[in-house]
Amino acid sequence: xxxxxxxxxxxxxxxxxxxxxxxxxxxxxxxxxxxxxxxxxxxxxxxxxxxxxxxxxxxxxxxxxxxxxxxxxxxxxxxxxxxxxxxxxxxxxxxxxxxxxxxxxxxxxxxxxxxxxxxxxxxxxxxxxxxxxxxxxxxxxxxxxxxxxxxxxxxxxxxxxxxxxxxxxxxxxxxxxxxxxxxxxxxxxxxxxxxx
Numbered sequence: 001x002x003x004x005x006x007x008x009x010x011x012x013x014x015x016x017x018x019x020x021x022x023x024x025x026x027x028x029x030x031x032x033x034x035x036x037x038x039x040x041x042x043x044x045x046x047x048x049x050x051x052x053x054x055x056x057x058x059x060x061x062x063x064x065x066x067x068x069x070x071x072x073x074x075x076x077x078x079x080x081x082x083x084x085x086x087x088x089x090x091x092x093x094x095x096x097x098x099x100x101x102x103x104x105x106x107x108x109x110x111x112x113x114x115x116x117x118x119x120x121x122x123x124x125x126x127x128x129x130x131x132x133x134x135x136x137x138x139x140x141x142x143x144x145x146x147x148x149x150x151x152x153x154x155x156x157x158x159x160x161x162x163x164x165x166x167x168x169x170x171x172x173x174x175x176x177x178x179x180x181x182x183x184x185x186x187x188x189x190x191x192x193x194x195x196x
Contacts, residue, residue, distance in 0.1 A: 038069035072108035079122035
């Protein structure tokens with residue numbers, strides 16, 4: 001079984017493997033190649049409240065599969081120089097997927113990441129993205145944070161690594177924002193951050 005239990009309650013993981021490198025080439029000649037991930041997820045989706053697919057920045061066949069299988073997509077945008085160019089290409093790809101493969105696909109939101117308040121460029125990217133995409137942009141911004149980048153090397157989430165660092169707090173705030181946006185939590189309820 002490829003799905004692994006984790007030390008975090010109610011969280012399973014299906015890690016990537018080096019063999020995925022050749023997956024796109026192997027899929028090229030398959031019928032319905034864009035629907036392979038969707039077919040697999042259909043078999044297990046009722047066992048989970050959420051299934052989060054973390055894609056590489058490329059717009060290859062695996063990413064197309066993920067978009068075809070997904071209900072919604074979170075678009076991360078680094079607060080760096082070429083961010084808007086990449087965002088435009090991804091939005092175009094999402095539109096194509098919506099028109100041809102998955103008309104139900106919604107944009108959950110645009111998430112600004114790698115933000116450094118000290119850098120003028122970071123602030124310009126935030127301003128430009130918010131100006132062009134308004135309510136599509138999450139209020140939460142993921143700031144650059146050393147503890148955030150350290151966590152994967154220890155094989156743990158940033159919450160388990162250092163729940164009080166800026167990166168962990170940013171991601172907890174994002175989780176709250178998504179839960180609230182989707183009406184999954186009443187206004188007066190509290191979220192137990194240990195379970196996120």
